[in-house]
Amino acid sequence: MSATTSPADSSTATGGPTTTTTPTISTSTAAATVTNAIVKTVEAIISSTAPAASQSASPSPSGFSTPTQSPTSSSTPTTTASMGGPEEKLSVQDLSQTLQHFGVVDYLVFIAMLAVCAVIGVYFGFIEKKQKAKKKGQLAGKDGAGAAGVEERRGSEALDYLVGGRQMKVFPVALSLVASFVSGISLLGTSTEIYVYGTQYAFILVTLAISGAISWYIFLPVFCNLQLTSTYEYFERRFSRRMRLFGAALFVLKAIVWLPIAVYVPALTFNQVTGIGIHTITPIVIVICTFYTCVGGLKGVVYTDVVQSVIMYGSLIVIMIKGTLDLGGFGVVWRRNQEGGRLNTPDWTMDPTVRLSVFSVFVGGVIFKLQSTSINQATVQRFMSLPSLKHIKQTLYTFTIGLILLYCGCIYIGLVCYATYYDCDPMSTGLAGRRDQLVPLLVMRVLGVVPGLPGLFVSAVFSAALSSLSTLLNSLSAVILEDFVRPKMGKSMKESHVALTMRLVVIIFGISSIFMVYVVEKLGMVLQLSATLQSSLYGPMLGVFTVGMLMPWVGEKSTFVGSICAFLTMAWIAVNAQIANVTGSFRHKKLPVSVENCDYEFDMNRYLNSTSEQEHHSGSSVYHVSFLLYALLGASLTIIIANLATFIFGRQDVKDVDEELLAPFVQRYLRKNKYYEGVELKKRTNNL
Secondary structure, X not given: OOOOOOHHHHHHHOOHHHHHOOHHHHXXXXXXXXXXXXXXXXXXXXXXXXXXXXXXXXXOOOOOOOOOOXXXXXXXXXXXXXXOOOOXXXXXXXXXXXXXXXXXXXXXXXXXXXXXXXXXXXXXXXXXXXXXXXXXXXXXXXXXXXXXXXXXXXXXXXXXXHHHHHOOOHHHHHHHHHHHHHHHHHHHHHHHXXXXXXXXXXXXXXXXXXXXXXXXXXXXXXXXXXXXXXXXXXXXXXXXXXXXXXXXXXXXXXXXXXXXXXXXXXXXXXXXXXXXOXXXXXXXXXXXXHHHHHHHHHHHHHHHHHHHHHHHHHHHHHHHHHHHHHXXXXXXXXXXXXXXXXXXXXXXXXXXXXXXXXXXXXXXXXXXXXXXXXXXXXXXXXXXXXXXXXXXXXXXXXHHHHHHHHHHHHHHXXXXXXXXXXXXXXXXXXXXXXXXXXHHHHHHHHHOOOOOHHHHHHHHHHHXXXXXXXXXXXXXXXXXXXXXXXXXXXXXXXXXXXHHHHHHHHHHHHHHHXXXXXXXXXXXXXXXXXXXXXXXXXXXXXXXXXXXXXXXXXXXXXXXXXXXXXXXXXXXXXXXXXXXXXXXXXXXXOOOOOOOOOOOEOOHHHHHHHHHHHOOEOOOOHHHOOHHHHHHHHHHHHHHHHHHHXXXXXXXOHHHOXXXXXXXXXXXXXXXXXXXXXXXXXXXXXXX
């Protein structure tokens, strides 16, 4: 196939004038850890503009560039060479050490990002709180219980900490949603997805607009009118207390599993560019994130997300422009991806076991994104921090556009990544320990020219992770307080108890995620893993919310049976699917890669073993379905079983359902058919 492109293309990928400017910097960095003979080899490689090592993301300003020589892996008889001379070629291990270069400026940039996040947390946790207390005192002195009373309710501990007093601004919340929605998983995983499977996944961008429209017309108006802090309070109002506990328990389970995944991805990046171990950096980052989330509340989370969003966008733009110029322009990027089979479209088939088919992308993808933008506690909580439905609509538009732009950047970086490594795949040679380290390798080559830019990228990846981590921790504090603790404590719960409970939740779950990283690193590709876990849990939840808002004839017992059956089924499918993925008993076919122009020593057996990933291991079991169909399957099972269960438990009288709990167009339909005999929408006061 065309992944092993012709040597003629190699000449277009050389780094141009940058490849001869700083070879000694790279070699001097490695001099402490490699022998003099290897140093001479590196200099020879760089001076001959050998591109494949550049593709390994050299930390030096020039990076390594792809060689114009023939294929080279000296571990086989065919790889001897065109290097000539008695000099020994650089091994994968030694080359990897030369790539683990993170300068003082890079560390300073990274530390500055963490410091800014901590400072924002301190501001909203201490300084702003003192300012509000002073303002409240002044109001009380002027008019007694009037404006001061309103201010006090808005400034209550739970409301202020969890939804920012419902006085947040549109643009910061939209950027916060983008930052937390993307996460480090998507930032690196999307680019890796394009490298491994091609542009099939890119078509999911279409579903973002569709899912946004569905959210606006069905789910968000209901949540806004009810002014809920925890979305699972809806379950108690519509169904029962046990449904509320069931939904909240699933959210907590999802958080426990997902938190370490969110921080593991940026830890891989940091390990790739610095050599510092994953289990060294994760505790540091998690502790800082836990700190500013604990003291700053939602406001601290949102405004750190704003800073982190700017870092992410800026980093992506720099990588896209510099990476394209280094390869010789957009034409080279496009041609190599086209020849490598990366410019592909979803398969035209209805087979659910096809990883990315038209059906799974455009139907499954809509539901997959819908459960993230419509009923996800972290997302809804952010929308509920806005003062009105008009502000929510503006935020939803801004969020959707911003998210599409960010995903487009990730997709294009995936194309640049393949164009750089098209004839020397770092994963096959062992230079990249995991596929999720491919983008960091590329970044070290592209951004190594200017001190501080690698630090900017690492900051961007950690920014994505920190935003998701802090958002989820804040949402956990809301769910555990509102759904588990407050109903038990009742009116006896003081403001001091509320404050302590929320902060303890953040601390406990933040610290526990440090230990869960050990489990996550044993699992498969993080994008698919994350989507699988999230969809298997939130699919049934989406089904429950859909039944609640669109099907007033379905009662609590029927819905509970449907949700339990769907959850158990999806859990079984998800576990077996991950086992099949790890053991290799079922495998989706990966696009071919090449090691044709590698100029360093590597184990050819590793490459030969990796070619088995290009073979499709088929199967007919239900847990072989595409990961994009998980949310659709979970939601569909809930809806179908719940409706079937009405034949056993009976249908609920529509008039017994408060119309505020139904989607607006369902309310209009019921009024038109006089189910509510002309009853107008109830006017609720804000739950301040």
